[in-house]
Each structure stands twice: as C-alpha cells, then as structure tokens.
Amino acid sequence: MSPTHAPPELTPQRLGRIRTLLLRWYDEHEQHFPWRGARDPYLALVAAVCAQQTQMSRVLEIYARWTEAFPTLEACAAASRAEVLRVWGRAGYPRRAVHLHETSRICVEEHGGALPRDQEALLALPGIGPFTMAIVSSFGFGDDAAAVDTNIIRVIGRVVCGDLQPATETPRATIDALADQLMRPGTAARWNPTLMDYGGRVCTPRPHCDECVVSHLCAARPRFAAGEVAEPVRAQGAFAGSDRDWRGRLMQELRDRDDGHGGSNSGGGGGSTVSSLLGTVASTRAERARARRLLNTLVSEGLAWVEGERCGLGAAPR
Numbered sequence: 001m002s003p004t005h006a007p008p009e010l011t012p013q014r015l016g017r018i019r020t021l022l023l024r025w026y027d028e029h030e031q032h033f034p035w036r037g038a039r040d041p042y043l044a045l046v047a048a049v050c051a052q053q054t055q056m057s058r059v060l061e062i063y064a065r066w067t068e069a070f071p072t073l074e075a076c077a078a079a080s081r082a083e084v085l086r087v088w089g090r091a092g093y094p095r096r097a098v099h100l101h102e103t104s105r106i107c108v109e110e111h112g113g114a115l116p117r118d119q120e121a122l123l124a125l126p127g128i129g130p131f132t133m134a135i136v137s138s139f140g141f142g143d144d145a146a147a148v149d150t151n152i153i154r155v156i157g158r159v160v161c162g163d164l165q166p167a168t169e170t171p172r173a174t175i176d177a178l179a180d181q182l183m184r185p186g187t188a189a190r191w192n193p194t195l196m197d198y199g200g201r202v203c204t205p206r207p208h209c210d211e212c213v214v215s216h217l218c219a220a221r222p223r224f225a226a227g228e229v230a231e232p233v234r235a236q237g238a239f240a241g242s243d244r245d246w247r248g249r250l251m252q253e254l255r256d257r258d259d260g261h262g263g264s265n266s267g268g269g270g271g272s273t274v275s276s277l278l279g280t281v282a283s284t285r286a287e288r289a290r291a292r293r294l295l296n297t298l299v300s301e302g303l304a305w306v307e308g309e310r311c312g313l314g315a316a317p318r
C-alpha cells in the first residue's frame with residue numbers, strides 16, 4: 001500500500017469508532033499532569049511553552065521550578081528579565097522564558113491581568129503559535145482547539161492516512177484539517193491529551209501495533225505488518241562545540257555572574273566586562289570573534305545586554 005496525498009476519506013462510522021476507542025483508552029491510561037485539570041490558562045501556557053522541543057521528563061522539572069517562582073501571571077510580569085532567566089536556568093532555548101515574561105507583561109498591561117480567551121488574540125502574543133494556543137484554549141478555558149504536535153501528527157498520519165512516520169508523508173495542512181475533523185466538539189480538553197499520550201506510549205516512532213486499540217482501523221497497520229519500517233528522524237548534529245553549546249555556556253556564565261539585581265525592573269547591578277565573559281569560552285582570536293557574535297545574538301533576543309565594555313543577564317539596568 002502506498003500513501004496518498006489526497007485528503008483521505010474518513011467516514012462518520014470510522015471516525016466515530018476511532019474517537020470512541022481512543023477516548024476509552026485514555027480513560028484507563030490518563031496521566032495526571034498538574035496543568036491538565038487545573039483549568040488555569042496561565043498554567044496551561046507555562047506547560048505548553050516548557051514542552052516546546054523538550055522531553056516530558058524535563059518539562060515537569062522546569063514547570064515545577066517556574067510555577068514555584070512565578071505562581072501567577074502577575075508574579076511573572078512583576079519579575080525582572082534577569083530573574084526569569086535565572087529561574088529558567090539550564091532548561092535550554094531561553095527565548096521561551098523571555099516569551100513567557102513578555103506575554104505576562106502584555107496581559108497585565110493590555111488584557112486586564114489575564115490571558116485573553118479569544119484565539120486570535122492569543123496567537124498575537126509572543127511565543128504563542130497554534131500548538132500553544134490550542135493548549136491554552138483547551139486546558140485553560142475548556143474551549144475547542146485541536147493541538148497538533150509531533151506525537152499527534154504521527155498518530156493521525158498513520159491511522160487516517162497510512163503514513164509510516166516519523167518521516168512525514170502527508171502534507172501538514174491535511175493533518176491539521178484532519179485534526180479538526182477528528183475532534184468531537186466540546187471534547188478538546190480530553191481529546192488533545194488522548195492523542196498526545198497515545199503517540200507517546202502506543203503509536204510511538206516504533207509503534208506497538210499489537211497493543212493498539214485502533215489497529216483494525218489503522219491505515220498504516222498493513223504496511224507495518226508487511227515489514228515496512230518508519231524512517232528515523234534525521235539526527236541532530238553534535239551539540240558539543242556547536243553555536244547552541246556556546247550560547248548555553250555564555251548564558252550560564254551570565255547567570256553565575258548576575259548578582260540578583262541586574263534586571264530591568266530592579267534598577268541595580270552592573271554586570272561584568274565583555275572581555276572577561278568572552279574569555280571564559282574562547283581562547284583564540286577566532287574563538288573570541290565567534291563568542292562575540294553569539295553574545296550579540298543573545299542581546300538581540302533580549303537574553304543579555306551590552307553597554308560599552310559591560311554586559312549582563314537580561315535587560316540593561318536602568
């Protein structure tokens with residue numbers, strides 16, 4: 001069987017069976033994460049942002065640290081840029097901390113101290129794309145919005161379209177349309193985690209078809225049964241020595257040197273010198289030029305500041 005890129009037919013009967021069987025599976029295997037039942041848009045936002053490009057085991061750790069430091073949107077908005085970056089710590093992709101901070105501030109200034117319920121207004125906030133918006137809408141407000149992450153793409157691509165996945169075969173726009181179609185109105189808060197967890201535990205990159213409750217309805221099952229295998233996702237390049245590695249080391253050094261008063265809200269703190277910072281990661285002239293270029297990218301992303309020969313974490317002290 002070869003996959004087709006035409007929108008696959010999903011008869012009402014097949015659609016109904018897939019929904020029923022997967023929701024029944026979720027009833028028995030539900031994972032209790034603190035943000036799923038909280039009906040708190042801020043907690044849902046934090047969880048979704050923590051989950052971007054991050055394994056679930058690490059998400060819990062980052063989420064716990066963040067919500068302990070900033071339990072509410074107001075608390076996050078009141079913190080300095082340096083504080084949120086210190087709390088984010090070594091969790092990676094620190095732009096996410098900046099986005100949470102900026103979004104919290106905008107909500108305090110423009111939305112009465114709360115995340116807006118309107119989905120277009122959510123999408124206009126920093127760092128909120130369709131997936132994060134769907135998590136905030138469904139977990140936070142109980143509204144309908146189909147979340148589409150890599151697990152969900154895999155499940156829908158296989159069950160409905162006959163893809164092997166993780167290598168994508170069906171165009172993303174088709175998957176998005178199917179995600180909307182599959183979700184029964186009024187059930188997003190349960191349907192989204194159902195698909196996420198099913199993709200994380202049963203329909204994994206190497207699928208457990210023998211344990212699958214929808215195997216008889218799955219368009220990819222015959223391909224796997226015939227011995228076809230999913231193409232692995234292309235491995236990322238080596239981390240050590242990469243720009244990401246160096247940026248992480250610069251950020252770590254900036255956090256270590258921060259005196260806790262270097263944020264834009266505090267008005268205190270003077271940071272350290274650029275040359276001593278660069279010297280911690282670079283020894284040759286070429287390395288220093290590279291470190292300086294990367295420091296400039298941190299500044300342009302709001303993660304660090306440079307004024308003359310001085311630099312620091314977050315935004316420059318006023």
Ligand code: SF4
Pocket residue numbers: 155158159202203204207208209212213214215216218219220221224
């Ligand atoms: S039969 Fe296999 S490929 Fe199809 S949904 Fe189940 S686990 Fe995934």
